[in-house]
Amino acid sequence: MARIVVIGAGMGAMAAAARLAVAGHRVTVYERAATYGGSVGRFAREGFVFDTGPGLLHLPAVYRDLFVKTGKEPLEACVELRQVDPASRHVFADGTDVLLPNASRAGVVSALDAALGGGAGERWGDFLGRARDTWERSRRPLLEEPLPADRGPLAHEPYPAVRHRRLLRGARRAATVAEIGAWELADPRLAALLDGYALAYGLDPRRAPASAAVLPYLEQTFGSWYVGGGMRELARAVHERCLARRVEFVFGAAVTRIVEKDGAATGVELADGTVVAADRVVTGVDPGPLAGREVREAGDTGPEGRDVRPGGRDASPAPARFTVLLALRGGRPAGAAHRTVVHSPDGPAEAADLFAGRRAARPTVTVLRPDDPATRPGGDHEAVTITATVAPQGSVDWTDDAVRERYADVLVAAAEAAVPGLAGRVEWREVRTPADTAELTGAPGGSVPAPALAGADGAFLYPANGTALAGLHRVGGLAHPGGGLAHAGMSGALVAGLIVEGADFRGSR
Template sequence: MARVVVIGAGMGGLASAARLAALGHRVTVAEQAGTHGGKLGTLRRDGFTFDTGPSLLTLPDVYRDLFAATGAPLDDVVDVVPVDPVCHYRFPDGTELDLPHAADEVPAALAEVFGERAARQWQAVMVDAAHLWDLVGEPVLQRPLGGVGDLVRRSASVRDLLAIAPWRTLRSLGRRRLADPRLRMLLDRYATYSGSDPRRIPALMSVVPFVEQRFGGWYVRGGLRVLCDALADRCRALGVGFRFHARVAGIDSDASGVTGVRLADGEPLPADLVVSDVDAEHLYHDLLPGRATSRARRALRRVRPSLSGFVMLLALRGRTPAPRHHRVLFPADYDAEFDAVFGRAPQPVPDPTVYVCAPDDPTVAPDGDEAWFVLVNAPRHGPVDWTAPGLADDYADRVLRILADRGLDVRDRVRWRELRTPADWERDTGSVGGSIYGSSSNGPRAALLRPGNAGPVRGLYLVGGSAHPGGGLPLVAMSAAIVAGLVGPA
């Protein structure tokens, strides 16, 4: 039995704690905040309940496997329901598309809006993406990856490597394969699922829309925070100890490997193994600096952090006609958005894509009212000072005007609103600059060669969005499964 300290109680940390405890290890989770969840937070006020982080679950079987491996099945403890349509899209010319939950219904929906030729082109891209998923879904995303050599060895042939084509971008794929600019915009949208720029992210990421269409989009009744609470409960049932308001100031090690962690108040927590669910940049620069991690720091300097997000939580009176669980309202100039976020002079996006999550769930709002989560992509805190007086409120007013211009005017329905800026994400979750996904996937190395799950010091392991295989609810749970496999049973 090993003594394990998990740094951070985000979904990756909780999943690691549950798996390692189920394997017989003695696990303690040290979390700087007062509760578990990390970016998967919640706000409750006046009968309204908001998820403040992810609002869509893809690949639910990843969590079914996690719960099956650690105790009672997932569907015994939470109600996972399909989102249909997965998303309602509004394009700059006013065209609207409902993307169905069922994969076999997608071609007809696309043909009805964009025409048969466009639908065939999209499906051809998805057929190729299915092949890519076969190449990376299990061989790469669900196994440890130690570098380029591992990637090459897991490709059965040169033809497989050419199919992955890490030098080709998602944007170039759309230009080559999709004649309709609206479909190209739809494809570009999936780069933001990893907080990235479609002009820089590898075309391999076409697997993201394939996964969403093949496996569907899902919601947990009561909000995705319910999934997080169920996982924390599973940890406690397995004997995991939690230390909240316990900020880790450093990781201790000697010639044999890690020996524990030090809390900010000086208290040591001895450990044989340490699992880090914090941003890799914070881990290697602040918690474990020194010669042993210098190579890891150099690698991180070549990687761009992911974008962040500006969020409005809107308590709305009344109901919206033709409600949709998810809406995406595109701007006229999508490239200007990525220039504002990733360019040399970052700024709040003047005319952003607006994402709205409005669950049709009676448990999250008073009868007859709605709880809206509104997100726009944003540059990190630091390059932009999101604490500047008046900036957040002025920008929120701007986003509400943009919503009205795009057909969703709710300004006279707002009972109250709460705002979350990149500065808030940094303060509350410890993510550098408030980066939602840790590292972006801008470039082949960032997309395919994130920091490995086995750290450069013996006994150190990494999970979460900045480690392999990446950010998002399914991937951080995959990273936890990888770590559990590397550690093994007690």
């Protein structure tokens, strides 16, 4: 039995902790904040309850596997898991409005054909077929196996793009999300639909590799799920599973240093000077500053301790989230979509501003309206959350009250397309910016890491779960296979496998 210290109580860290405890190790989690869950937070006031992080779960199989492997009670016995149908509503700049069904490729094709016409649904269906090929080619090495020493196979683009003949330039294949939209989808609304998936994960459609096609494929194939009471309930269930497996949590305990001896991690030092010995250290935060040196394995990409955006070319943090929580008078109308995406009237201008560190004049916004009595004080009220992907704290000063309130007004105005009369129903609102996220989680600039992607010469991969420092492992959004709830759970499984099985570990089964 090894003594294992876990730095941080985010979802990936807790997933690793539970699995390691089941394997017989003594696990202690040190968390700088007062609670668990990382970015999977909750805000409650006057009977209204809001998620302050992810609002939906994709690939629930990841957490089903965690609960199967760590106890007798399955995930559904610990939380109420509901499929969201329709999966999403999309409002485009020209006023076109379409509802996309949950986990039904045929239904999505039919809905797009009916709303957009001109064979749009067929083109989207063909695209999803190529995205399925991309998923099948990259799924296991990208998500379910430890990152190999030779990154070469993952550096090659797995998306089977269609040849496109451009005037005076010969035939080319789409290499980015934006090029898929322009050359293969051939409809600005379909292009906006695809770009929206990239933007939601903080990816620049102009630079994100074509392999990002797996993002809409995963959602439209495996579905979108909501946890009754809000996504914070998933974090609660994972925390309780850790406690049941005798994982110890110490909150309000910031780790300031990873202790090293003879080239191996031997413990951690806390802010109060306490040194905790350990046989292994698992970190859910960037280990470079804590170790006082670079700890990347050979082949890892991205400047250690600086750029958290795969594919980034400078030291800027990745994009972040701006969120407006609205307590509304009046009940939720029957049949209202749980999630509506109101697309920007000028997607290229939005991307240009966002990835240059500026506030987009009119961002794409996502409006969440859960049909859940637990989120509101009564049937004559409604809890609505509006989010947009924005430049991180530092690029924009989100601590400026005037800036944050004006931008909240921009989001609310855009959301009127999803909730007519929205502004007149507001009782109160709470604004959460990247500055708030940075303070809560310690993430640089409040950034939210994107999932890892194959292709682009490996520029969108994350550092391996192992490190050059023996006994030190990475977990969570800044490690393989990147950000997102499902990916965090996968990273926990990979780290636990590497520690329990060592060099013989070949990946999750």
